[in-house]
Amino acid sequence: STTLYEQLGGQAKINEIVENFVYEIEYNDTILPYFADSDIERFVAKFSEQLCVFSGGPCEYSGDTMEQVHGGMNITEAHFNLTVDLFINAMNKANVPHRLQNQLINRMTHTRAQMLYL
Numbered sequence: 001s002t003t004l005y006e007q008l009g010g011q012a013k014i015n016e017i018v019e020n021f022v023y024e025i026e027y028n029d030t031i032l033p034y035f036a037d038s039d040i041e042r043f044v045a046k047f048s049e050q051l052c053v054f055s056g057g058p059c060e061y062s063g064d065t066m067e068q069v070h071g072g073m074n075i076t077e078a079h080f081n082l083t084v085d086l087f088i089n090a091m092n093k094a095n096v097p098h099r100l101q102n103q104l105i106n107r108m109t110h111t112r113a114q115m116l117y118l
């Protein structure tokens with residue numbers, strides 16, 4: 001059976017989604033401030049790795065835990081949901097079919113409890 005990673009179109013498609021996502025964040029006045037002191041190159045690299053792992057691709061995640069990264073940011077449920085919306089915009093702009101979008105979102109949002117109000 002093919003992995004979600006393969007169905008998406010592999011690393012090239014993941015890179016395209018992440019590039020679009022960074023663009024969405026840059027143009028969102030509510031979410032951008034969270035990234036004010038961030039190394040965006042590192043974010044792109046680690047976030048891409050994590051998407052590769054979540055979709056069953058041949059990668060290893062070398063970033064920090066979700067608690068380490070997001071703990072203390074005081075991320076509200078509204079801001080979490082807004083970030084997911086931005087990610088959906090990024091997938092739409094990369095022409096990812098909705099069936100695959102739902103599968104990826106489902107795997108990503110398992111991290112939700114690790115980052116809200118920590």
Ligand code: HEM
Nearest residue numbers: 034035038039046047050063064069079080083108109111
């Ligand atoms: C589905 C939800 C999310 C996932 C899977 C996720 C995943 C990640 C990953 C993998 C990194 C890179 C970690 C590293 O550098 O070691 C990261 C960094 C970051 N995330 Fe998230 N994230 C999510 C939601 C959010 C939300 C809702 C916010 C804020 C509104 C946020 C703000 C940040 C910021 C500011 C960084 C950079 C941290 C730094 O520069 O040290 N994330 N995230």
